[in-house]
Amino acid sequence: MPLLDVQNLSVSFPTANGQSTVLHKASYTVDAGEVLAIVGESGSGKSVAMLAVMGLLPPTATVTADRIAFEGRDISHLSAKDRRRIIGKDISMIFQEPIASLNPCFTAGFQIDEVLKQHTDLDKKARHARALELLNDVGMPNPEDRLKAYPHQMSGGQCQRIMIAIAMACSPKLLIADEPTTALDVTIQKQILDLLARLQAETGMALIMITHDMGVVAETADRVIVQYQGRKMEEADVLTLFENPAHAYTRALLSALPENATGDRLPTIDYAADYTGEQA
């Protein structure tokens, strides 16, 4: 039984010209302890898919699915709010913009404490100890001091470490990392990705990594889903995908890797020629 099992998830939004479907019957499964990468160009529906699972899309969104199950329990029929209540402790998500995701009005320590209060029955002293332990885990220098800092007093990399600490606070079974490093500079990106990989390995949690970056996929993922224009184009284990990409879009993504670049212009994608119909 997969940890997360999502079948035929569709999402649409109202527009001036009627409903616009941004995700077409996409299915996702993740096993316990597995690292799944979801790749695809901007606007291909990667974030929308995971936000739909989490019940975090705005009320204007229409979400349908045959099944959204966590640990075998189907939660697709529940309201977004009830779904969050049920999976909130077991699935956490970190977002692209670390600074925007933290509340600017509260210290890092306060924001970590809120999560611990909500999801654990630790007393104040134990929560403080746990917060310090979490900051140590995410490699934060001067943890005692950083707990008292407000988001604007920290760098982007430090804010993202706080976000990761918050996400790890209740020891989730699944962490969804939605392009967790795009807002950071390159050396920090590497540190944050290494950190996520280490936490995944140490805790054995499952990880869904949303990224544009095939280099990150090669380093971290067990299995890869490639999306294009709101459709799942391809799904394979990471070695198969790199050795034998089935779709033109995947080949184009791979050829954009620095080691494969020819110095020529990027290839264009003949989407229609390669698209073989609705993917399972």
Ligand SMILES: Nc1ncnc2c1ncn2[C@@H]1O[C@H](COP(=O)(O)OP(=O)(O)OP(=O)(O)O)[C@@H](O)[C@H]1O
């Ligand atoms: N709240 C919303 N209202 C209307 N349309 C939306 C909303 N959120 C997303 N969309 C649309 O859904 C489509 C998919 O967006 P999504 O954010 O999932 O893309 P993405 O694959 O995560 O892209 P990126 O790599 O840029 O993060 C886009 O066309 C986007 O404009």
Ligand SMILES: [Mg+2]
């Ligand atoms: Mg996105």
